[in-house]
Amino acid sequence: MYRTHIEPRVSETDGVGHINNTTIPIWLEAGRNPIFQLFTPDHSFQNWKMIIIKMNVDYLSQIYYGSGVEIRTWVKRIGNSSLELYEEIYQNERLCAKGHALYVHFNLQKQKSEPIPDPIRKELENHLYHII
Amino acid sequence: MYRTHIEPRVSETDGVGHINNTTIPIWLEAGRNPIFQLFTPDHSFQNWKMIIIKMNVDYLSQIYYGSGVEIRTWVKRIGNSSLELYEEIYQNERLCAKGHALYVHFNLQKQKSEPIPDPIRKELENHLYHII
Amino acid sequence: MYRTHIEPRVSETDGVGHINNTTIPIWLEAGRNPIFQLFTPDHSFQNWKMIIIKMNVDYLSQIYYGSGVEIRTWVKRIGNSSLELYEEIYQNERLCAKGHALYVHFNLQKQKSEPIPDPIRKELENHLYHII
Amino acid sequence: MYRTHIEPRVSETDGVGHINNTTIPIWLEAGRNPIFQLFTPDHSFQNWKMIIIKMNVDYLSQIYYGSGVEIRTWVKRIGNSSLELYEEIYQNERLCAKGHALYVHFNLQKQKSEPIPDPIRKELENHLYHII
Numbered sequence: 461m462y463r464t465h466i467e468p469r470v471s472e473t474d475g476v477g478h479i480n481n482t483t484i485p486i487w488l489e490a491g492r493n494p495i496f497q498l499f500t501p502d503h504s505f506q507n508w509k510m511i512i513i514k515m516n517v518d519y520l521s522q523i524y525y526g527s528g529v530e531i532r533t534w535v536k537r538i539g540n541s542s543l544e545l546y547e548e549i550y551q552n553e554r555l556c557a558k559g560h561a562l563y564v565h566f567n568l569q570k571q572k573s574e575p576i577p578d579p580i581r582k583e584l585e586n587h588l589y590h591i592i
Numbered sequence: 593m594y595r596t597h598i599e600p601r602v603s604e605t606d607g608v609g610h611i612n613n614t615t616i617p618i619w620l621e622a623g624r625n626p627i628f629q630l631f632t633p634d635h636s637f638q639n640w641k642m643i644i645i646k647m648n649v650d651y652l653s654q655i656y657y658g659s660g661v662e663i664r665t666w667v668k669r670i671g672n673s674s675l676e677l678y679e680e681i682y683q684n685e686r687l688c689a690k691g692h693a694l695y696v697h698f699n700l701q702k703q704k705s706e707p708i709p710d711p712i713r714k715e716l717e718n719h720l721y722h723i724i
Numbered sequence: 725m726y727r728t729h730i731e732p733r734v735s736e737t738d739g740v741g742h743i744n745n746t747t748i749p750i751w752l753e754a755g756r757n758p759i760f761q762l763f764t765p766d767h768s769f770q771n772w773k774m775i776i777i778k779m780n781v782d783y784l785s786q787i788y789y790g791s792g793v794e795i796r797t798w799v800k801r802i803g804n805s806s807l808e809l810y811e812e813i814y815q816n817e818r819l820c821a822k823g824h825a826l827y828v829h830f831n832l833q834k835q836k837s838e839p840i841p842d843p844i845r846k847e848l849e850n851h852l853y854h855i856i
Numbered sequence: 857m858y859r860t861h862i863e864p865r866v867s868e869t870d871g872v873g874h875i876n877n878t879t880i881p882i883w884l885e886a887g888r889n890p891i892f893q894l895f896t897p898d899h900s901f902q903n904w905k906m907i908i909i910k911m912n913v914d915y916l917s918q919i920y921y922g923s924g925v926e927i928r929t930w931v932k933r934i935g936n937s938s939l940e941l942y943e944e945i946y947q948n949e950r951l952c953a954k955g956h957a958l959y960v961h962f963n964l965q966k967q968k969s970e971p972i973p974d975p976i977r978k979e980l981e982n983h984l985y986h987i988i
Contacts, residue, residue: 467860469886471746473739475637475789476700477901481644482621482735486614490865503922505607505873512613516648525739526899568608599728601754603878607869607921609769614867622733635790637741657871658767739901740964745908746882753878769871776877780912832872 461587462533464491468525479523484557485515488547491531492561495545498580499565511566513542517559523551534589538581541565541573546589593719594665596623600657611655616689617647620679623663624693627677630712631697643698645674649691655683666721670713673697673705678721725851726797728755732789743787748821749779752811755795756825759809762844763829775830777806781823787815798853802845805829805837810853857983858929860887864921875919880953881911884943887927888957891941894976895961907962909938913955919947930985934977937961937969942985 466487474480492510499509523529529551537544542564549557565576576584598619606612624642631641655661661683669676674696681689697708708716730751738744756774763773787793793815801808806828813821829840840848862883870876888906895905919925925947933940938960945953961972972980 464863467886467889469882469889470738470892471744471882471885473901474734475737475739475741476640477637477739480735480737481647482614482618485617486865486867489614489867490863493863493865496866497922503920505609505869505921508608512651514648514650515613516646518646519644524899525901526893596731599754599757601750601757602760602870603750603753603876605769605871605876606866607871607873609871612867618733618735621735622731625731625733628734629790635788637737637789656767657769658761740904741901745911746878746885749881750878769873772872776915778912778914779877780910782910783908 461589462491462494462531464493464531464533466490466529466531468523468527468529470525473525479525481517481519484517484519484549484559487529487531487549488515488517488533488559488561491533491547492545495533495543495584498583506568508568509565510543510563513562513564515559515561517557519557521554521556523549523556527551529556533587535584535587536560536589538576538584540575543576543584593721594623594626594663596625596663596665598622598661598663600655600659600661602657605657611657613649613651616649616651616681616691619661619663619681620647620649620665620691620693623665623679624677627665627675627716630715638700640700641697642675642695645694645696647691647693649689651689653686653688655681655688659683661688665719667716667719668692668721670708670716672707675708675716725853726755726758726795728757728795728797730754730793730795732787732791732793734789737789743789745781745783748781748783748787748813748823751793751795751813752779752781752797752823752825755797755811756809759797759807759848762847770832772832773829774807774827777826777828779823779825781821783821785818785820787813787820791815793820797851799848799851800824800853802840802848804839807840807848857985858887858890858927860889860927860929862886862925862927864919864923864925866921869921875921877913877915880913880915880945880955883925883927883945884911884913884929884955884957887929887943888941891929891939891980894979902964904964905961906939906959909958909960911955911957913953915953917947917950917952919945919952923947925952929983931980931983932956932985934972934980936971939972939980
């Protein structure tokens with residue numbers, strides 16, 4: 461599991477008084493930084509490899525300004541060229557949101573998907589989600 | 593169907609060169625303004641009624657800076673206190689993203705869900721999604 | 725003067741109940757779209773020309789969700805390679821925010837500033853700010 | 857000086873390939889969290905006290921995705937009810953952006969400014985900016 465700490469910002473709340481729902485996908489993407497780095501170690505957007513295909517979010521509990529949150533990111537399934545992630549957001553040890561994201565390993569120059577290389581696959585397998 | 597025109601902003605793109613995937617939920621929420629207004633005609637956050645329960649997005653085609661997009665918002669299903677929306681985003685007449693959002697009609701003061709009032713229900717029925 | 729209409733989004737408010745102050749620079753940049761188009765008519769980021777050097781904002785009055793705003797963008801000064809803009813944001817005919825932004829006409833490939841071409845200069849002169 | 861570490865997000869870049877200029881005010885506001893906490897220790901927006909009056913940013917050097925940044929926040933001047941901050945953003949020990957923000961200590965219920973209380977004033981004085 462990858463863990464990412466995020467400190468909520470005033471600009472991420474909304475008039476209702478909690479973190480706005482559109483902030484959640486932004487935080488979940490932030491939690492994928494270590495995975496993006498596996499595919500593009502130099503962080504160059506010319507060599508960007510991860511294209512999102514779909515995602516979903518379940519909003520379980522309000523998230524408040526004033527207390528840090530933790531993003532937990534697991535690998536759910538590694539396909540030939542696709543990668544499914546499962547993610548959870550905790551605040552004060554309460555599960556507040558969860559979701560899935562499906563990515564494809566894509567070559568922007570050739571405009572086609574490519575198999576996920578074996579060394580990356582091995583590293584991703586260290587972060588597989590297992591139901592306990 | 594509710595239609596909302598949005599002009600993409602430079603700040604909504606990312607280094608890969610297209611509109612960032614996290615911008616899509618922001619635009620989809622913007623497309624729900626006419627529905628929020630039905631439930632809270634004075635736009636006051638103290639009387640806010642619509643709480644999001646879950647949502648999903650399918651990313652079908654890249655969206656570019658420099659050309660307007662249209663959000664199309666339909667009512668998919670009206671439950672007792674819940675409301676499911678179906679939404680599509682078009683750029684240059686191409687379907688680029690689609691998704692669902694599930695809301696509950698919620699009383700923040702009483703902290704409980706409430707039935708969707710009949711006059712609002714009737715108005716929402718004018719925007720039901722029908723497969724042609 | 726360039727005029728841009730913007731419909732405030734729930735995600736642009738904050739817990740205090742108004743449009744968050746960090747939304748203002750985002751809207752002001754959105755108001756510069758017609759100027760960006762003058763310098764990069766094909767909207768390609770490879771040919772991007774306008775690099776921001778500094779900006780300021782005066783917050784004069786709260787902006788509310790539920791009512792459209794208008795961004796008014798003037799050219800304040802055209803230097804050899806620099807361009808100073810003056811911008812105002814109105815809601816319900818009330819001036820709510822104003823600010824300046826200084827850009828330089830920059831060649832990203834050569835990594836140096838370049839004179840603003842005469843045809844663009846002429847077009848910009850149509851939008852000069854004059855104290856009445 | 858208050859120090860805040862921020863890990864840049866893909867969604868905070870733009871098509872030109874760097875962190876978008878509108879992200880900077882968002883990060884600077886994030887750097888003010890410890891100051892907001894002084895004025896509103898329970899983080900409640902009903903008791904929010906800090907209203908921004910004006911701000912400016914100088915963009916000195918591009919900021920890149922892939923490397924952490926540090927926000928440094930100083931108190932520049934403490935007035936009767938006003939508070940001026942000076943802020944810098946560093947990436948890889950390079951000063952990339954700097955700016956000022958002017959706040960007023962405001963009572964939202966009474967809709968009027970109020971003197972900054974002495975205990976807060978004393979704490980703020982520990983973070984005064986001194987030219988070395």
